[in-house]
Structures are given as structure tokens and as C-alpha cells.
Amino acid sequence: MSTPLATPDQFGIFLPDQLDQxxxxxxxxxxxxxxxxxxxxxxxxxxxxxxxAQDQLTAGTxxxxxxxxxxIEGDAGDKAxxxxxxxxxxxxLSGAVTxxxxxxxxxxxxxxxxxxxxxxxxxxxxxxxxxxxxxxxxSSYTRIGWHSDWQSGPHLDIWPSVAFTFHIDATSPANxxxxxxxxxxxxxxxxxFVNANNALVPEGSAEAAGHSDQPPPFEMPLGFEKVPGEIxxxxxxxxxxxxxxxxxHSAARGTDDDTKRRHIRGTFHSGTEQLDNDHxxxxxxxxAR
Ligand SMILES: [Fe+2]
Numbered sequence: 395m396s397t398p399l400a401t402p403d404q405f406g407i408f409l410p411d412q413l414d415q416x417x418x419x420x421x422x423x424x425x426x427x428x429x430x431x432x433x434x435x436x437x438x439x440x441x442x443x444x445x446x447a448q449d450q451l452t453a454g455t456x457x458x459x460x461x462x463x464x465x466i467e468g469d470a471g472d473k474a475x476x477x478x479x480x481x482x483x484x485x486x487l488s489g490a491v492t493x494x495x496x497x498x499x500x501x502x503x504x505x506x507x508x509x510x511x512x513x514x515x516x517x518x519x520x521x522x523x524x525x526x527x528x529x530x531x532x533s534s535y536t537r538i539g540w541h542s543d544w545q546s547g548p549h550l551d552i553w554p555s556v557a558f559t560f561h562i563d564a565t566s567p568a569n570x571x572x573x574x575x576x577x578x579x580x581x582x583x584x585x586x587f588v589n590a591n592n593a594l595v596p597e598g599s600a601e602a603a604g605h606s607d608q609p610p611p612f613e614m615p616l617g618f619e620k621v622p623g624e625i626x627x628x629x630x631x632x633x634x635x636x637x638x639x640x641x642x643h644s645a646a647r648g649t650d651d652d653t654k655r656r657h658i659r660g661t662f663h664s665g666t667e668q669l670d671n672d673h674x675x676x677x678x679x680x681x682a683r
Contacts, residue, residue, distance in 0.1 A: 407633070410499055417506045424579030424641035425627065428634045431499055432560070437632045439490035440658060441562050444524040447487040451478045459483060462520065479535040483521035484658065491658055494560060495522055503636065507556050508664040515552075515661045522660035527570055529648035529655070537570065537647035539617045541586070542578075543639040543661065548585035548599035551665040555639035561629040562656040569653035572627045572635065572645055579638035581610040604640045618644060 407427040408416035420426040432440075450456045460481050485492045494500075495514060504512045516522055529536045544553055565571040582604040585595045602609070615621060621642065629635055637643060639661070648655060 406627070413499070413503065413506075417503065420503075420507065420636060420638070423576040425574055425576070425635065425637040425643075427627070427629055428499075428503075428636070429630065429632070431497065431634060432494060432632050434632065436490060436494065437560075437562065440488060440494060440560065441656070443488035443490050444481060444484060444562070444656070444658065447481045447484060448478050448524065448526065451481055452476070456481075456487075460487065477532040477534070479526050479533060481524040483517065484524045485516055485522045488524075491522060491524070491560075494658070495558075495660060500558065500634070504556060504662045507636075507638075508554060508662060512662050512664050513667050515663055522658065524658050525656065527645065527655045527657075529570060529653065530651040537618070538645045540615050540619075540621065540642055540644045542583050542614075542642055544583070544603050545586045547596075548603065549596040552663040552667070553603065553639055553665060554605075555661050555663045557637050557639065557659060557661045559629075559635040559637075560658040561631055561633045561635065562658070563654050564630045564633075565628050565655060566648075566653075567646075568648055568650040569655040570646055570648035572637075572643055573621075573624050574627055574637065575621050575624050575642040577623075578604075578610070578642040579640040580604055580606045580608060581640070581642075582607050583610055583614065583640060583642070586614075605638075614642060618646070 406419060406423065406425065407429050408419065409429060410431050416426045416428060447456065447460065451461050460483055461478060462480055462482055481487065485495060495516075514522070525535075527533070527535055527537070543555060543557055547553075559572075563569060582602040584602045585599050612622065624642075626646075627635065
């Protein structure tokens with residue numbers, strides 16, 4: 395077994411022959427990055443196919459189910475009509491992305507973290523999503539406030555869940571990055587009854603969920619405020635970032651409008667496969683302020 399990379403710039407980053415360490419790190423902290431699984435040729439193919447789909451969507455030549463206005467920021471105006479931040483259900487449009495989400499190493503990690511019946515959210519409303527969160531003026535989505543993914547569906551039987559993000563662009567303060575609170579996946583985080591996401595909590599929702607009964611030591615912030623113990627996660631091109639659906643996370647806007655922050659994201663779930671995810675509308679729209 396290889397020795398985990400030990401320098402500070404590689405904290406939480408593991409190679410494909412270090413799955414035992416990656417598995418354990420994820421269980422401990424609620425997130426982990428896998429580096430070197432995809433070749434540059436595979437990343438380039440995903441990039442080119444997603445850009446092509448994005449261009450087609452902006453040009454109005456794709457079926458409307460590949461676009462969404464739900465995910466953009468509230469004051470976007472008609473910018474969203476001129477630039478598409480998202481291409482939804484992108485596995486239908488990109489063979490390279492389809493191959494990537496069925497990569498055997500990723501499926502092995504899901505076998506470790508979820509029950510054996512785990513499934514990819516692929517054909518539901520958003521499916522696997524190509525996300526272009528560039529900070530430039532043309533962009534209608536640049537950041538998202540604190541949340542756990544579980545809060546998007548506290549009434550559903552699809553948890554636990556693991557999210558993946560395939561990075562097309564390396565992340566940095568210039569183009570934006572993910573903020574996370576290590577260990578927060580263990581807290582029994584409340585559904586968003588009072589937080590600023592203003593999401594209606596659906597009937598039948600669990601009041602709280604996490605990997606233990608321990609309540610959070612402080613409330614989840616209302617927007618983008620600093621959380622004690624939060625850290626910034628930076629990834630390289632080609633890195634896969636996994637995070638637990640109970641992990642507290644947010645995304646910071648980039649500071650350089652000439653940069654891009656593009657990635658492909660999706661989720662593997664346990665529990666019962668859900669086809670109706672209209673409940674996501676309010677939650678996502680209000681969190682992406
Ligand atoms: Fe999220």
C-alpha cells in the first residue's frame with residue numbers, strides 16, 4: 395500500500411492506488427479528493443463535449459430539459475438567456491462524461507461509502523450537471539451559500555448520499571473554490587426551517603440528519619458568513635472531489651472576472667430511487683444567491 399501524500403498542498407488528496415486511505419479520510423472528515431484517475435485526454439474530451447453542449451444550449455438548439463433557470467442567481471435578469479451556466483442531464487449529451495461517471499474506481503468507492511444498491515441520480519430533473527460558475531459579468535451563477543445537500547430533500551428516502559465534482563478548471567481564490575466544515579457530516583443538522591435559504595420544508599421531513607445524533611455546536615450561517623473550523627478546498631484540473639450529503643459546504647465567488655470555474659457534478663444515492671425532485675426548486679434557487 396502506498397504512503398499517503400504528506401505535504402500540506404496534498405492534504406485530503408489521494409491517488410487511485412490509495413483507496414483505503416481515501417475511504418477512511420472521507421469517513422473522518424466528510425470529503426476527499428482523488429487525483430490521477432482521469433487522463434488529460436479524458437478530461438479534455440469531457441471539456442470539449444460539455445462546451446459544445448453549452449454552446450448548443452445557449453443557441454437554443456438543445457431540448458429545454460438540458461437547461462434550467464432554477465439554479466441561477468435571483469437577479470440574473472436576461473443574462474441567463476445569453477449565457478448558460480448549466481447543462482443538465484449532461485450524460486445524455488457527452489459520451490466522455492457518461493464513461494467517467496461509470497468509472498469502476500468511482501463505483502468501488504460508492505460500494506464502500508453507500509449500501510450495495512446505490513444509484514446515480516442521472517435522469518431526474520438535473521441529473522449529472524455541467525456547471526460553469528465563472529465569476530464574470532455574463533455569469534448568472536457564481537457562488538452558493540452554506541447548506542448540506544440533504545437539506546434539499548429532508549423528506550426523501552435517498553440518503554445517505556455522496557456527491558462528486560470532476561474539475562475541468564483548477565480552483566483558486568481567483569476563480570472560486572469550495573468551503574467546507576470538516577466533521578460536520580457527523581452532526582445531526584436540522585432541516586432548513588429557519589435559515590436564509592428560505593426553503594419550504596416539505597411535509598414528512600426529518601427534523602435533522604447526519605451520521606450521529608450529535609447536534610451542531612453552532613447554527614449553520616444564514617449565507618456566506620465564516621464558520622468556525624471551515625477550510626478551503628482547492629483542486630487541480632482532473633481532480634475528483636467527493637463530499638458527503640450531510641457535510642456543510644458553500645462555494646466562494648472568484649475575484650478575477652476573467653477566469654473560469656467549470657466542473658461536472660452529480661450524486662450517488664442510497665435508499666429508494668426518487669423520480670420527482672420538484673422539491674429542489676425553492677431550496678436551490680434561494681441558496682444560490
Ligand atoms: Fe451542495
